[in-house]
Amino acid sequence: MKTNNPIKLGVSLYSYQEVFWRGDLDLEGVLTAAAGAGAEGVEIFGEAMIPSFPHITDEFLYKWFYLLDNLDLEPVCYEHFADRRYWKDTSRYLSDDDVFDLTVHYLESAKKLGCKFIRLSHDGHNGKFIMNDAHSHTVVNAQIFERLLPIAAELGVKMALEVHGPGLLEDGGNDDFLEALDRTGIYEGGGLMLDFSGCFRDCSPMQVDAMVSRGGNPEIIDYIRRMSRKAYTFDGNNEVDWDEVEAKVKEMGGGSVELDFLNGPKGRSFGGVRNRLITPPEVVKEYASQLIYIHGKAHWINEDCTCDEMDYPRYLQALKDGGYRGYISTEYEGQRSVPHTINEVELVRRQHILMRQCLGY
Amino acid sequence: MQEPIKLLKRTSMGLGANAPKFDKMEDFTRGMSRYNPLLMHDYGRNIYHKGEKIGYALDVRICGYRGLPINAILQLAFEVDGEWIPDECKHIWYEGKKYKFSDIGADKFDNNWYWKYTDYLRVFFEIPGGIDQGIHRVKYGLALRDHYSSVAYCEKDVTIV
Numbered sequence: 001m002k003t004n005n006p007i008k009l010g011v012s013l014y015s016y017q018e019v020f021w022r023g024d025l026d027l028e029g030v031l032t033a034a035a036g037a038g039a040e041g042v043e044i045f046g047e048a049m050i051p052s053f054p055h056i057t058d059e060f061l062y063k064w065f066y067l068l069d070n071l072d073l074e075p076v077c078y079e080h081f082a083d084r085r086y087w088k089d090t091s092r093y094l095s096d097d098d099v100f101d102l103t104v105h106y107l108e109s110a111k112k113l114g115c116k117f118i119r120l121s122h123d124g125h126n127g128k129f130i131m132n133d134a135h136s137h138t139v140v141n142a143q144i145f146e147r148l149l150p151i152a153a154e155l156g157v158k159m160a161l162e163v164h165g166p167g168l169l170e171d172g173g174n175d176d177f178l179e180a181l182d183r184t185g186i187y188e189g190g191g192l193m194l195d196f197s198g199c200f201r202d203c204s205p206m207q208v209d210a211m212v213s214r215g216g217n218p219e220i221i222d223y224i225r226r227m228s229r230k231a232y233t234f235d236g237n238n239e240v241d242w243d244e245v246e247a248k249v250k251e252m253g254g255g256s257v258e259l260d261f262l263n264g265p266k267g268r269s270f271g272g273v274r275n276r277l278i279t280p281p282e283v284v285k286e287y288a289s290q291l292i293y294i295h296g297k298a299h300w301i302n303e304d305c306t307c308d309e310m311d312y313p314r315y316l317q318a319l320k321d322g323g324y325r326g327y328i329s330t331e332y333e334g335q336r337s338v339p340h341t342i343n344e345v346e347l348v349r350r351q352h353i354l355m356r357q358c359l360g361y
Numbered sequence: 362m363q364e365p366i367k368l369l370k371r372t373s374m375g376l377g378a379n380a381p382k383f384d385k386m387e388d389f390t391r392g393m394s395r396y397n398p399l400l401m402h403d404y405g406r407n408i409y410h411k412g413e414k415i416g417y418a419l420d421v422r423i424c425g426y427r428g429l430p431i432n433a434i435l436q437l438a439f440e441v442d443g444e445w446i447p448d449e450c451k452h453i454w455y456e457g458k459k460y461k462f463s464d465i466g467a468d469k470f471d472n473n474w475y476w477k478y479t480d481y482l483r484v485f486f487e488i489p490g491g492i493d494q495g496i497h498r499v500k501y502g503l504a505l506r507d508h509y510s511s512v513a514y515c516e517k518d519v520t521i522v
Contacts, residue, residue, distance in 0.1 A: 047427035
């Protein structure tokens, strides 16, 4: 349902990945689910939902625009990937020129689909971290991005630089991409995108179950979760002495599962409740007017449409106060850790109710 | 002409580094691997040629949230009733085309030939005599070359006809 709200709610069809994979809902079904949740727009994954991918046929476009029109939805974003490795010979991989060419194809496809954005698979995705810095494992770097900017602007499709946990908007990990924007001045070609994973204050019930199955004590895990929510709910009353928490965890009989949860697995450069990487709402507010798109990442929303994982009221208020204008598209992914046990349609519905309540819609 | 942008040095999380060889089933059940019981069809079939069983086939699915080029397959591993199936026996049958497993990632077909997200890929084991009809315990492991270095596995009883 279309509105004039400055912040619009959408759904990335990624959210329904499992129900689509199983064949319980087809493209029409997942679009109907998005519309039923109250979405105004949708993001589509070509690799999952366009049968002729990487090509888009006229027949598909006819169906796509008919369905969107009928459901009163608009196309928002087309998901981009830039895998380079397709050979047994590990010294072979796609060059930067190849990645440039394939990304131009994504931009052209996005335009065909009527999307305003591609979510660019880029090396700043995890901010100052990168999954693997070997060239063969990298995706779009800032040099490729700079070359793409005039093409994106010409096509009227922006490249959204998603910042996803453990990366943070403010960690400097996208400075080379922002430099490309400043050097060219082609701000119509791209910009920063927030993923809610950088705003999480707590884990999900599925992660709790996983810890319990590894021998974790539910009471101790619950205590650590309460401390996590206290520390990362930025209400001015969020001081936590982590050494005291650790001492209490040990006193309660906590072992490696609980201590890894608190402190992070040994030898990893991030992780653990104590060192949680989170962008506070005040910082989100500072960035809000620069953001071009948002992924509303979520793993669990309670039955009453509240959420432990993230402080929605404060973050959505920060986006409003900071002047964000654009889409928040639900990116539900709680299903990935516990296959075939979660009702994705219901979880998306709950998150939309929660976001509408916070935004006053 | 402007100097190219100096790329940032980011802290590597090492994903995909020190990956195992994926030459035994245990390599598919550790680390970031995801278990999914529906990765493999409940039924398989012997393949006959003029009345003789020339092998048998299982139908498997891709993990993750998208289809990928068939050349992105790093390993399709199987253990049937505790027996590891060697790569030399394996063939892929998909969309009317047949290739040896060793043809994957070897310039035998285009990188735009996708294993679609919702499709089963048929894997044929060229084992003369096939397998006895009945219920067999099958383990399936999948490793992909995508930049997440995705790995998944499944173990279940499969009825082979």
